[in-house]
Amino acid sequence: MKISILFVDDDKDVIDGYKRMLFSMKKYWDLYFAISSEEALNLMSENKIDVIISDMKMPGMDGTTLLGKVRELYPQILRIILSGHQDEIKIIRSTTLAHQFLLKPCDANQIKKVVENLYALRKNLENEKLLAIINGIGQLPTVPALYLELEQIMNHPDVSLERVSKLITRDPSITAKILQTVNSAFFGLPRRVTNLLEALSFLGTNTIKSIILYLETFSSMDLPPNAIEYYESIGNHSLLVAMIAKEIGKIEKCDKQMLDDIYIAGILHDIGKLILLQVPHYFDRMIALTSKYGRKPIELEYELLGVTHEWAGAYMLGIWGLPSSIVEVIGFHHQPSKIIANDFTALTAVHVANALSYYKEETFDEKKLDLDFDYLINLNLISKLELWWDSTKKFQESANE
Numbered sequence: 001m002k003i004s005i006l007f008v009d010d011d012k013d014v015i016d017g018y019k020r021m022l023f024s025m026k027k028y029w030d031l032y033f034a035i036s037s038e039e040a041l042n043l044m045s046e047n048k049i050d051v052i053i054s055d056m057k058m059p060g061m062d063g064t065t066l067l068g069k070v071r072e073l074y075p076q077i078l079r080i081i082l083s084g085h086q087d088e089i090k091i092i093r094s095t096t097l098a099h100q101f102l103l104k105p106c107d108a109n110q111i112k113k114v115v116e117n118l119y120a121l122r123k124n125l126e127n128e129k130l131l132a133i134i135n136g137i138g139q140l141p142t143v144p145a146l147y148l149e150l151e152q153i154m155n156h157p158d159v160s161l162e163r164v165s166k167l168i169t170r171d172p173s174i175t176a177k178i179l180q181t182v183n184s185a186f187f188g189l190p191r192r193v194t195n196l197l198e199a200l201s202f203l204g205t206n207t208i209k210s211i212i213l214y215l216e217t218f219s220s221m222d223l224p225p226n227a228i229e230y231y232e233s234i235g236n237h238s239l240l241v242a243m244i245a246k247e248i249g250k251i252e253k254c255d256k257q258m259l260d261d262i263y264i265a266g267i268l269h270d271i272g273k274l275i276l277l278q279v280p281h282y283f284d285r286m287i288a289l290t291s292k293y294g295r296k297p298i299e300l301e302y303e304l305l306g307v308t309h310e311w312a313g314a315y316m317l318g319i320w321g322l323p324s325s326i327v328e329v330i331g332f333h334h335q336p337s338k339i340i341a342n343d344f345t346a347l348t349a350v351h352v353a354n355a356l357s358y359y360k361e362e363t364f365d366e367k368k369l370d371l372d373f374d375y376l377i378n379l380n381l382i383s384k385l386e387l388w389w390d391s392t393k394k395f396q397e398s399a400n401e
């Protein structure tokens with residue numbers, strides 16, 4: 001079946017340019033064009049659209065508002081922003097408004113690559129068994145409202161910590177949970193933090209934003225009453241993996257954007273486990289088999305349900321519109337060699353951090369790590385493992401305190 005793509009740009013010449021440039025794609029794609037957000041919304045109400053590629057600055061309803069509406073009305077449509085400004089992309093990059101970003105001018109090949117990669121990830125996730133599970137549990141949690149509000153105010157270049165803090169403290173229960181989390185031994189803060197403003201200045205707004213996403217998502221799910229302990233252990237494990245992964249990223253001299261991606265992907269990497277917990281009787285069956293035969297949870301997921309927590313988590317975060325660089329990490333964190341990679345990425349950091357988080361030996365032996373060795377050999381990173389372990393075992397220790 002053809003992919004249907006809607007282009008939105010208020011500049012008629014730009015639209016004509018797309019038409020010429022993408023003429024040869026007509027075999028694979030159904031193309032739609034709109035010169036305003038309003039026209040785009042009309043086209044979406046009358047046609048089945050798979051992908052929207054929109055400009056940002058437009059008179060009347062701008063691209064940000066348009067994509068916000070698409071996220072709400074048609075969450076299944078993949079959203080791509082095409083902008084002429086690197087700065088604009090930088091700001092939007094950390095929001096859930098778009099799945100991908102393209103910088104103008106870009107050629108047909110770039111558009112083709114971005115669309116096809118996104119589409120492939122989405123198609124992969126439309127596995128029948130996964131969809132049956134998702135449909136069976138009813139409504140998936142939506143992006144927490146507070147997270148979206150934070151995104152909105154953080155889009156302003158001159159937003160102050162005070163403003164961010166005021167917004168969050170409107171909700172006393174989340175504020176208490178954030179303070180409890182940041183005061184846990186994990187963060188190794190020099191002293192007890194007693195108010196949110198301090199927490200923000202110690203850890204930065206992006207870290208706090210990821211923690212909110214994590215706390216709100218975890219608390220919005222209904223869990224079997226006997227799974228509380230398991231659920232808390234996933235929470236602690238996720239924080240530990242995020243810390244280790246970020247440290248590995250620092251050692252590898254990743255830039256700030258990548259470190260933020262690594263942290264948020266680390267925190268959310270096992271979120272699919274919570275989705276699977278919503279499947280009736282799954283938890284009891286899984287626990288019985290794990291304790292009886294000491295089987296690995298991921299093998300059991302596959303055996304009992306036909307899907308893994310990687311796919312369930314990636315599906316949900318994909319629908320929420322988290323950037324595909326993060327969704328990819330969630331979807332492949334146990335088997336990164338399943339995707340094509342040439343470099344160290346957030347996926348590398350989280351994959352290794354996950355394995356290191358379970359490593360309890362006094363001395364280092366890479367063979368005891370549950371790693372995708374083909375992947376690491378291919379990237380020439382095996383020799384780095386010991387250094388990464390040595391520099392991150394301090395987090396293990398604080399987690400055990």
Ligand SMILES: [Fe+2]
Pocket residue numbers: 269270309333334
């Ligand atoms: Fe996992």
Ligand SMILES: [Fe+2]
Pocket residue numbers: 237241269270354
């Ligand atoms: Fe994990």
